[in-house]
Amino acid sequence: MVMFSLTPVLDVCTQQQEGKELTKEEKQRLRKEKKQQKKSKEKKDDKPSRDSEKEKKPASAASPAPQTPTQPPAQKAAPAPVPVPASETPSAADKPAKSKAELKAERRARQEAERASKGKKGDVGPQAAPGKPKAPPSELQPVVKRLPEHVQVDNPEVLKKLAKKLERQQVYGCAPNCCGCIPLRSDYGYKVSLFSHLHQYSRKAPLTQQLGIPSTVIHPAIVRLGLQYSQGIVAGSNARSVALLHAFKQVIRDYTTPPNEELSRDLVNRLKPYISFLNQCRPLSASMGNAIKYIKKEISNIPSQCKEEEAKRKLLNCIDCYINEKIVLAAKAIAKYSIEKISDGDVILVYGCSSLVNHILCEAFEKNRKFRVIVVDSRPRLEGREALRRLVQKGINCTYVLISAVSYILPEVSKVFLGAHALLANGYVMSRVGTSQIALVAKAFNVPVLVCCETYKFCERVQTDSFVSNELDDPDDLIVTRTGTTQLEHWQEVPSLGLLNLVYDVTPPDFVDLVITDLGMIPCTSVPVVLRVKNVDQ
Amino acid sequence: MELQAVLMAAGGGSRMTDLTYNTPKAMLPVGNKPLMWYPLNLLERMGFEEVIVITTKEVQKMMSTDPKMKLDVKMKLDVVCIQEDGDMGTADALRHIQQKIKTDILVVSCDLITDVALHEVVDLFRAHNATLAMLMSKAHEFTETVPGQKGKKKTAEQRDFVGVDQSGKRLLFMANEADLEDGLSIRKSIMRKHPRMHIKTGLVDAHLYCLKKAVVDFLADNKSISSIRGELVPYLVRKQFSKTTNCPKIKDDAEDQNQKKNDGSTNHGHSSCLSFSLDRSCWNDHRGDMSEAYHGGKLRCYVHIMDEGPCYRVNTLAAYIEANRLAPKLFEEVPVHPSAVISERCQMGSDSYIGAMCQIADKTSIKRSTIGNSTTVKEKVKVANSIIMHGVTIEEGCNIQGSVICSNAVIGRGADLKYCLVGNGQQIEPEGKDHWHEHTP
Numbered sequence: 006m007v008m009f010s011l012t013p014v015l016d017v018c019t020q021q022q023e024g025k026e027l028t029k030e031e032k033q034r035l036r037k038e039k040k041q042q043k044k045s046k047e048k049k050d051d052k053p054s055r056d057s058e059k060e061k062k063p064a065s066a067a068s069p070a071p072q073t074p075t076q077p078p079a080q081k082a083a084p085a086p087v088p089v090p091a092s093e094t095p096s097a098a099d100k101p102a103k104s105k106a107e108l109k110a111e112r113r114a115r116q117e118a119e120r121a122s123k124g125k126k127g128d129v130g131p132q133a134a135p136g137k138p139k140a141p142p143s144e145l146q147p148v149v150k151r152l153p154e155h156v157q158v159d160n161p162e163v164l165k166k167l168a169k170k171l172e173r174q175q176v177y178g179c180a181p182n183c184c185g186c187i188p189l190r191s192d193y194g195y196k197v198s199l200f201s202h203l204h205q206y207s208r209k210a211p212l213t214q215q216l217g218i219p220s221t222v223i224h225p226a227i228v229r230l231g232l233q234y235s236q237g238i239v240a241g242s243n244a245r246s247v248a249l250l251h252a253f254k255q256v257i258r259d260y261t262t263p264p265n266e267e268l269s270r271d272l273v274n275r276l277k278p279y280i281s282f283l284n285q286c287r288p289l290s291a292s293m294g295n296a297i298k299y300i301k302k303e304i305s306n307i308p309s310q311c312k313e314e315e316a317k318r319k320l321l322n323c324i325d326c327y328i329n330e331k332i333v334l335a336a337k338a339i340a341k342y343s344i345e346k347i348s349d350g351d352v353i354l355v356y357g358c359s360s361l362v363n364h365i366l367c368e369a370f371e372k373n374r375k376f377r378v379i380v381v382d383s384r385p386r387l388e389g390r391e392a393l394r395r396l397v398q399k400g401i402n403c404t405y406v407l408i409s410a411v412s413y414i415l416p417e418v419s420k421v422f423l424g425a426h427a428l429l430a431n432g433y434v435m436s437r438v439g440t441s442q443i444a445l446v447a448k449a450f451n452v453p454v455l456v457c458c459e460t461y462k463f464c465e466r467v468q469t470d471s472f473v474s475n476e477l478d479d480p481d482d483l484i485v486t487r488t489g490t491t492q493l494e495h496w497q498e499v500p501s502l503g504l505l506n507l508v509y510d511v512t513p514p515d516f517v518d519l520v521i522t523d524l525g526m527i528p529c530t531s532v533p534v535v536l537r538v539k540n541v542d543q
Numbered sequence: 544m545e546l547q548a549v550l551m552a553a554g555g556g557s558r559m560t561d562l563t564y565n566t567p568k569a570m571l572p573v574g575n576k577p578l579m580w581y582p583l584n585l586l587e588r589m590g591f592e593e594v595i596v597i598t599t600k601e602v603q604k605m606m607s608t609d610p611k612m613k614l615d616v617k618m619k620l621d622v623v624c625i626q627e628d629g630d631m632g633t634a635d636a637l638r639h640i641q642q643k644i645k646t647d648i649l650v651v652s653c654d655l656i657t658d659v660a661l662h663e664v665v666d667l668f669r670a671h672n673a674t675l676a677m678l679m680s681k682a683h684e685f686t687e688t689v690p691g692q693k694g695k696k697k698t699a700e701q702r703d704f705v706g707v708d709q710s711g712k713r714l715l716f717m718a719n720e721a722d723l724e725d726g727l728s729i730r731k732s733i734m735r736k737h738p739r740m741h742i743k744t745g746l747v748d749a750h751l752y753c754l755k756k757a758v759v760d761f762l763a764d765n766k767s768i769s770s771i772r773g774e775l776v777p778y779l780v781r782k783q784f785s786k787t788t789n790c791p792k793i794k795d796d797a798e799d800q801n802q803k804k805n806d807g808s809t810n811h812g813h814s815s816c817l818s819f820s821l822d823r824s825c826w827n828d829h830r831g832d833m834s835e836a837y838h839g840g841k842l843r844c845y846v847h848i849m850d851e852g853p854c855y856r857v858n859t860l861a862a863y864i865e866a867n868r869l870a871p872k873l874f875e876e877v878p879v880h881p882s883a884v885i886s887e888r889c890q891m892g893s894d895s896y897i898g899a900m901c902q903i904a905d906k907t908s909i910k911r912s913t914i915g916n917s918t919t920v921k922e923k924v925k926v927a928n929s930i931i932m933h934g935v936t937i938e939e940g941c942n943i944q945g946s947v948i949c950s951n952a953v954i955g956r957g958a959d960l961k962y963c964l965v966g967n968g969q970q971i972e973p974e975g976k977d978h979w980h981e982h983t984p
């Protein structure tokens with residue numbers, strides 16, 4: 006890396022002093038080299054070299070513009086962005102060109118020093134990386150993949166960047182000088198250290214506190230949706246996606262293209278702040294992410310000569326089709342496949358409240374299959390009660406237990422039907438916390454476990470544990486009042502006490518026997534195949 | 544647009560006629576600001592940019608000349624004038640401006656002084672897709688002696704019975720004592736759906752309502768309803784539990800989504816989409832019975848009850864005095880207006896507020912009082928616990944305690960007033976001794 010840069014920089018320098026234009030490749034190489042030099046220089050805290058580096062910069066004073074956009078992303082690792090563009094011009098102004106030979110000598114000396122220090126650092130770098138994935142990876146080669154920002158909540162620099170990003174997100178429809186930004190929702194309470202990289206919000210501090218009341222910055226339908234998410238009124242993967250799509254339909258209906266803008270580009274930009282608002286209210290689910298990708302693709306594919314009314318009609322139509330195909334019809338297809346698997350006399354175990362599993366059981370009951378259901382429930386959400394209500398309303402014979410009794414009840418069970426929040430690319434099933442427990446115990450009892458999941462919930466992520474990416478719910482939900490006393494009322498005052506309210510967990514594919522999707526009944530390991538086929542289709 | 548604000552400022556102040564004899568209620572000075580400045584300030588702080596103000600011509604004239612209104616209120620005020628004769632109720636006023644209303648509305652009364660976080664009320668309205676969301680507050684005891692009344696004030700006020708569900712947010716029952724003849728009767732249908740109900744009586748209605756646009760359209764069709772608080776709100780609360788076939792407003796949600804979609808209103812078809820998502824959602828607002836969320840009811844009324852924090856409705860004399868005491872503290876009013884001329888030998892307590900262009904002479908003592916604009920106070924005057932409005936002249940040697948002196952009154956030399964109420968433009972003769980609990984309109 007260090008070797009090749011010598012000659013091009015010299016060439017660049019000579020060209021510059023001759024006043025010729027730089028070619029693109031040379032500019033790029035120059036930029037890359039500067040990046041690396043800056044990184045290593047900041048680590049060494051080497052003042053003199055920085056000054057001489059700034060002096061070297063007049064060489065690139067001809068191209069300050071293309072440099073500035075690349076500088077911010079280049080400084081991801083560096084804590085404080087070096088004010089390069091600002092320093093360039095003054096140094097360029099007060100320093101006439103040094104002689105060629107002097108510059109060459111300086112550069113060579115610097116690069117030798119760097120090479121020597123990098124040789125030492127390179128050994129330490131890769132070893133440190135697996136142990137501390139959060140350490141600034143500038144010490145390693147630049148090809149390393151960084152953790153996404155939403156998973157680095159305990160890193161204050163990342164938080165600062167996120168806040169700045171939210172501020173900079175231009176929200177359309179508001180005056181340019183008003184603070185049209187989405188406020189940052191602050192975390193609440195002490196977080197358990199294993200999960201300190203995730204956000205933990207309190208339901209009593211909604212994001213709407215910081216927004217103005219007649220919300221002009223964010224479309225009212227989206228504010229309403231965000232509130233419903235954060236208060237748990239709309240919960241469950243399918244419900245959230247459907248509600249999101251309906252809200253987007255409303256946004257599209259109320260949208261008018263500003264003059265000199267194209268609908269295909271402007272509408273996508275307008276949706277961005279809404280999506281970050283919804284993300285702050287409650288982290289987006291995999292199904293919502295896929296739905297958003299689909300909508301953005303559809304919007305960008307609108308031809309530019311299409312009239313606004315027709316474009317809007319097309320988009321609304323697309324959304325309706327998506328809901329119909331991926332959710333409603335998929336549920337019908339999955340029900341059809343599952344009914345083949347349900348035989349008379351079955352005892353089916355379900356966990357929590359999955360809209361799809363409830364739908365399947367109701368359909369099977371209508372087709373006169375004779376079975377009974379055991380509903381397993383867990384705190385603090387107690388969603389099983391809602392599932393119980395819906396099944397009993399249909400007339401299905403149900404039993405209700407808490408998850409602590411699952412190993413006592415399993416000898417009676419013939420099949421386990423589970424719903425999924427998302428299916429990951431390595432075959433793992435992400436679902437409500439407690440699902441992997443049920444699958445594990447079922448496996449121990451040799452009871453078949455069937456997971457029902459629509460294909461639009463398949464996601465490209467890969468995860469093998471429940472720590473790296475999860476959601477932390479309001480810890481105050483765990484507090485319960487029995488016979489007038491609330492033991493955990495003052496949990497915040499006890500310094501060593503942390504309340505953890507996890508939402509999701511991940512089940513390995515060894516515990517899952519079959520996945521029933523709208524494409525058919527596939528084994529867990531075929532998920533990447535489905536994803537690949539889907540991508541080819543699109 | 545999400546919400547339109549409507550300020551009702553045409554009220555006559557029927558319970559404090561002495562004060563409102565000459566000045567309309569909306570422009571009564573509280574802490575040297577007109578009363579309607581307070582709700583306007585609340586709306587402005589919350590982020591509203593336009594308000595529809597329903598008021599009388601007199602108030603509109605006074606508004607345009609009042610400096611506080613012109614300078615401090617930066618929102619656009621769309622003033623609608625109605626007749627002063629007092630026959631028009633609040634619901635009638637809404638019917639009058641039906642054409643201007645394009646979305647859901649937030650109705651505020653001009654006599655509300657509070658610093659509530661409005662998002663609490665509006666969030667209930669948004670999240671549950673409610674038809675009505677209102678604000679109530681625990682009543683505060685009035686501690687000040689009211690001038691013009693001998694003895695303690697009897698609670699001749701009729702109580703309101705408010706029934707809320709277990710969460711304290713859903714409004715189940717609302718009735719005034721006057722309407723209940725032989726007792727409180729609650730329908731069985733309500734008890735079946737909400738077996739646990741809390742009934743509260745010590746609540747003050749802040750007269751702040753979030754109403755759906757469909758309600759305004761309903762009002763246009765039903766001309767018999769003339770007051771929001773007296774008739775519309777109890778009607779809506781009752782209708783939550785009636786069979787849906789009778790309720791005229793239900794059709795608007797379901798049918799509208801099949802009809803035109805070009806209105807831009809956010810309510811269109813929203814309830815049908817919401818029910819589609821709620822069907823798949825694992826949430827229910829109650830448990831223990833077999834019905835779905837909200838018991839399948841489309842009409843829902845919610846209330847936010849403020850536990851702490853100031854919330855006053857200035858519609859009686861006692862409330863007016865209390866508000867004068869507390870409102871300036873709320874808004875960090877500057878105690879002495881910069882243009883007031885106060886001589887050095889004047890003793891001014893920290894709780895006092897002096898308005899613009901006042902002249903306070905030597906050897907005066909002003910404690911816990913509010914003095915309005917352009918008032919002249921001559922030497923050796925003692926003012927304590929009083930409210931003195933604009934343009935009053937107080938001659939030397941007076942002693943004023945616990946009184947309310949309305950605009951442009953003249954208090955003669957050496958007068959001694961205790962707990963009196965002096966009306967507009969009145970003159971108290973000099974050396975008038977020992978006026979006690981008097982009442983001069």
